[in-house]
Amino acid sequence: MALYRTDAIVLGHRNLGEADKILTLFSPEKGKIHAVAKGVRRPRNPILAGSQLFTYSNFLIIEGRNLDNISQCEIKESFYKIRQNLEHMAYGLYFAELLRVSTPMEDKNRELFRFFLKTMYLLQEWNNTELLSRIYEIKLMAIQGFAPEIFRCVGCGEKVGNKVYFSTLMGGILCLNCHEKDRKSINITPETISVLRKMLMMTYEELEGLHVKEYIKEQLKNISSIFISHHIDRKLKTVQFIKDISNLKTGKSL
Ligand SMILES: [Zn+2]
Structure with a gap:
């Protein structure tokens, strides 16, 4: 499976299944993309903070057949x-x-x-x-x-x-x-x-x-x-x- 790294801002999100979210990200390298944040609705999930609206982070993403999955994120600006x-x-x-x-x-x-x-x-x-x-x-x-x-x-x-x-x-x-x-x-x-x-x-x-x-x-x-x-x-x-x-x-x- 291919991995890629990109900066991106969270433009929106919606719930998926019991604990996941699909994030709409906006990235300088990829434009507007969708990616799944697995388990992000559970407490203490490592991607939780980076999945907040408007948060600007560097993401490590695994390419999926249908949807890409977020593996890691490092926050650059939370815009809290x-x-x-x-x-x-x-x-x-x-x-x-x-x-x-x-x-x-x-x-x-x-x-x-x-x-x-x-x-x-x-x-x-x-x-x-x-x-x-x-x-x-x-x-x-x-x-x-x-x-x-x-x-x-x-x-x-x-x-x-x-x-x-x-x-x-x-x-x-x-x-x-x-x-x-x-x-x-x-x-x-x-x-x-x-x-x-x-x-x-x-x-x-x-x-x-x-x-x-x-x-x-x-x-x-x-x-x-x-x-x-x-x-x-x-x-x-x-x-x-x-x-x-x-x-x-x-x-x-x-
Ligand atoms: Zn005229």
Whole structure:
């Protein structure tokens, strides 16, 4: 039986049989893979700590005929701070779900791995999880190759003026002359597009202190969610969880 060693982050897990779990791992060498953690639901199992959500470890894996088996793991970063805070946990689950559903199995992508790992480190540190989330979404879409065109009108190729519309169907912004090409296009402000461009072009570090006005936040959230659900044809389970948590924070009843 072949053995291999790889770094990986735990993106998800589900129970298997009486004491096992199937982990969804994301690795720089292998992409998204499934592997069985045998006996991991028993106390004092050596792989137990490394099977926690978001944990980043070096795994020793035995190739199986159907499923691979985890033989050993050495934790590099447990990201326990994310799991300790309900809001950060909700965003972590959302980031992992978005990555999981937008990535095919065993599709190696080192850039995507580095980007995801970095996002998880920042999720531990940043208080502004909403800003982190908007930046993550647009950058993830860009790496995955389905970012919207936000620099020129997708209808005519010209620069947009003061009236800007966002079209999910056509995959980007529309100018005043073209906006009727998609009757469902949404009117947004030039300031919103300018913030979105910054989020796409600048690094997380450069964007950390970015102040975003409330109405821009709302517009970004709206277009981002419509755009993502257009590209990922399934309902994301974690979106409602984030809504519930933010309602709890603002005191609204669920
Ligand atoms: Zn146009």
